[in-house]
Amino acid sequence: MNDFQMQFDRLLGNVPRVLLAILLIIIAFLLATYVRNLIKKGLTKWYASKKKSLNEPPREDTLSMLSNIGYLIVLLLFLPGVLDLLGLQSISLPVTSMLQGVLGFIPNLIGAVLILVIGIFLANLIRDLLQSFLRRLNIDRFQEKLGPKQAAAKTVSFSQMLATLAYVLILIPVIIAALNALNISVISQPAVAMLNTIFLMIPRLLAAVLILIIGFYLARLVAEFLYSLIQGSGLSDRVADLTKDVTAYRLDLARILSEIVRWVILAGFLVQAFQVLQLEIFNLMGTAILAFIPRILAAAIILLVAYLLASIAKNLILRHFKESSLFAMITYGAILFVGLLAALTQIGIAPEFLLPLFQFSIAGLAVAFALAFGLGGREFAKRTLMGLEEHMAKQEDALKEAGARMHQEEVEKKAAYERAKEEARAAYHTRAASNNVKKDGSQGRESTSPMDHAWAPPRPETPHRVTPSAPSEGAPSPYLNNQKEGPTPKEDSLPKVDPTSPSEPPRH
Structure with a gap:
């Protein structure tokens, strides 16, 4: 009986503590519900004000999660008191120590949040001011010169890009300070080390970007100059005429060479930018690019020469053999195939396989050419x-x-000469005979005719000047005849015959 009385008295003595714990639980639930509703309404209004321009309602799962977190935090704050009133100290002590740690971390968390809020506010302010300042400087005109004339609406301008870069540069030290304010070494130390590395990398990154920009402008300038030089010299048009084909691509030598030079210069500046970054993987990549550029250039030259030779050979075959279009295309493809094999071998792609294939291709082309010339060129050789x-x-x-x-x-010349000589001889004999008659009075008459004194030596008919030569051995000498008929005349008295004048008969 006494034991029962003692248990009943103890129970009655614990009733106020139980009632107080129940009252505390009711207050905790009421306050937690109020906090949850307050958080939900506040977040809904804030989200609506931020997303008003988008006309998007806030997500219910996000709002419910945040409001439930506030609800549980309030309940946890009342839980140790309720457990102490119920006499459950073994359960309340871990909960109390946990809450003490959480409550002790709250100031650090609040400080980190404040640092982030203030840093983000300053970063936004500086970004907006810098963007407005750069737009006033009209820095976006450089983008219009570099890019297409009609840029897309979503293209980021230079002013916006530089302002965003300044925003990031401000946020990095702010984030470092916020992590240090949390005072959680396990999280803050690796994060701070990473951010410090990024922050130290920014100057090298800016230098690499500057090198690439300079390389881009220089490559563009050199490429345009080389294009104008080749195009102005007429070399590109001559090459295009050699490879002219209505159904094929018209080779633009100036454009090809200028683009090759442009990309070579860009590759050199890209390698230099990699070296400025001082990253091992980029250094290895840059070294590999520099070692590979000569092979690429040699392969490009081989392909260009192969294309020129193939086009010239095809045009020559089609020009001289209009019905041999199939043979022209086979020749064109064979030369291009050999050039492709040579280019791949130069690059170094499977040389153990491509080198024998290249040699066999050359030998096959030589044999095919010999057979084609020997068998198919017989008619051509015969006609030639x-x-x-x-x-x-x-x-x-x-x-x-x-x-x-x-x-x-x-x-004819010899006959004309002989005629002129005979006529001159006859004229001489006639004149000599006439003089002898005049001197000899035994002939019974005197020459009283005026025609006798007006006689002129005849001229031969030949049109060429003939100089009489000495008479041959068998011809009669005029000097012998004169010895018979009269005195021997002197050499000066011989008539001079002009072979170029026409011959006239002697007049007595």
């Missing part, structure tokens, strides 16, 4: 040799005709 033979026969006939004509002219 026949034409050469006919040409030589015509030349021989022309030479014979010219020789006969020259011989005939010599014979």
Whole structure:
């Protein structure tokens, strides 16, 4: 009986503590519900004010999660008191120590949040001011010169890009300070080390970007100058005429060479930018690019020369053999294939396989050319040799005709000379006889005719001047005749015959 009384008295003594714990629980639930509703309404209004321009309602799951977190925090704050009133100190002590740690971390958290809020506010302010200042400087005109004339609406301008870069540069030290304010070494130390590395990397990154910009402008300037030089010299048009084909691509040598030079210069500046970054992987990449550039240039030159040779060969075949389009295309493809194999071998792609294939291709082309020329070129060789033979026969006939004509002219000249000589001899004899008659009075008459004194020596008919030569051995000498008929005349008294004048009969 006494034991029962003692238990009943203890129970009655714990009733106020139980009632107080129940009251505390009710207050905790009421306050937690109020906090949850307050958080939900406040976040809804804040989200609506921020997203008013987008006309998007806030997400219910996000609002419910944040409001439930506030609800649980309030309940946890009342939980140790309720457990102490119920006499459950073994359960309340861990909860109390946990809450003490959480409550002790709250100031650090509040400080970090304040640092972030103030830093973000300053970063936004500086970003807006810098963007407005850069727009006033009209820095976006450089982007219009570099980019297309009609840029897309979502293209980021230079002023916006530089302002965003300044925003990031301000946020990095702010984030470092916020992490240090949390005083959580496990999280803050790696994060701070990473941010410090990024912050120290920014100057090298800016230098690399500046090198790339300079390289881009220089490559563009050199490429335009080289294009104008080649285009102005007419070399590009000559090459295009050699490879001209209505159904194929028209080769633009100036554009190809200028683009090759442009990309080579850009590759050199890119490698230099990698070296400025001082990153091992980029240094290895830059070294590999520099070592690979000569092979790429050699392969490009080989392909260009192969294309030129293939186009020239195809045009020559189509020009001289209009019905051999299939043979022209086979030749074109074979030369391009050989050039492609040579280019791949130069680059170093599977040289153990491509080098024998290249050698076999060259040997096959040589054999095919020999067979084609030997079998298919017989008619061509026959026509060529026949034409050469006919040409030589015509030349021989022309030479014979010219020789006969020259011989005939010599014979005619000799005959004209002989006629002129005979006429001169006859005229001389006639004059000598006439003088003898005049001097000898035994003939019974005197020459009283005026025609006797007006006689002139005859002129031969030949058109060439002929100089009489000494008479041959068988010809009669005029001096012997004069010895018989009269005195021997002197050499000065001999008539001088002009071979170029026409001959006239002597007048007595």
